[in-house]
Amino acid sequence: MPRYYAEYVSYLKLKSGDRPINRFIIPMTCFCDIKLHQIAFHAEGNDKYNGYGKFAIIxxxxxxxxxxxxxxxxxxxxxxxxxxxxxxxxxYLEAIDNDTTNQLLDDIADILLEQIRFMKPLFGEMPKGDELISNKNFTDEKEWRFVPDIPDKVARIFYIDPLDGIETSRKAIETANDAIALVKPARLPFQVSDVKYIFVDSEDDAVDLTKFIMKLKGNKRIILF
Known part of the structure; x- marks a missing residue:
């Protein structure tokens, strides 16, 4: 299920008037295209990075x-x-400020906005919980991203901080996440046959998971969301 996530864009040096644009908040679901021999680092992390944990669906x-x-x-x-x-x-932002946009500029802006939804810097800041990890090497993640194609009248395709003001606050984004959870086109359905591996932390976890899967064995078609 996509969630609104803040992407820090200071590296792009965007501004509206004299206000720098700090973040684009975009609904997304992210996956990492990580080689198996690199899994340990991403799961456990190191002294500077906590990692993502030892449970994963590949x-x-x-x-x-x-x-x-x-x-x-x-x-x-x-x-x-x-x-x-x-x-x-x-x-384009200057044209908006001066009220001089036209259809051509709007079409070009659509292309730029689509690009920014799939851009990251080589190094930058990454929020994780209540902390902000600095100088994160984003290329380590080899990220693939799903951004749902949803009508703007159903759910916002992005928020811009600070242009959208209070709508970019944590509480407002939590409300937006509750709303997007109800939007069917934003979901990512998959079947068991789409799963390649499941990683768990311990042998006991593997036994418990195997027992659970065996209970589902009689189902010919299992669709998950």
């Missing part, structure tokens, strides 16, 4: 492709790509 990549997953585009701060993107996006 899906077949072809399932993600069918669902419309997209690998993240990692952007180097200061690169020509970043500078051109920043210039284009800021020109």
């Amino acid at each position: 899906m077949k990549k072809e399932w993600g492709v069918r669902q419309g997953f997209q690998p993240i585009h990692y952007v180097t701060s200061g690169s020509l790509l970043q500078k051109q993107f920043t210039k284009s996006f800021n020109l």
Whole structure:
């Protein structure tokens, strides 16, 4: 189920008037395309990074492709790509501020907004719970992302901090997450045959999970959300 998640975009140097844009808050579900020999680091972490935990469901990549997953585009701060993107996006924000937008600019902005939903810096800040991890190497995650295609009148496709004001507060985002949970097009259905591996922490966990799966053995078709 997609959740609204804050992406810090200071590396893009976007601004509306004299206000820098700090975050885009985007509904998404994220997966990592991690090689098996690298799993231990991502599960356990190290002295600087706590890791994601020792339980995981590994899906077949072809399932993600069918669902419309997209690998993240990692952007180097200061690169020509970043500078051109920043210039284009800021020109559109300036047109909004001056009320001089037109259909062509709106169409170009749609392309830029779609790109920003699948962009991350090589290094940056990552919120995790109540803490903010600094200088995180995002390329380690090899992230693939699902961003639901939902009408804006059903659920917001993004929020911009600070332009959307109080709507970007933690409480407001929690409310938005409760709402998007009810939006059927935002869900990611899968069948048991789409699962490649299941990782657990201990042998006891494996035994318990095996018993649970065996109870479901008689079901010819199990669809999960």
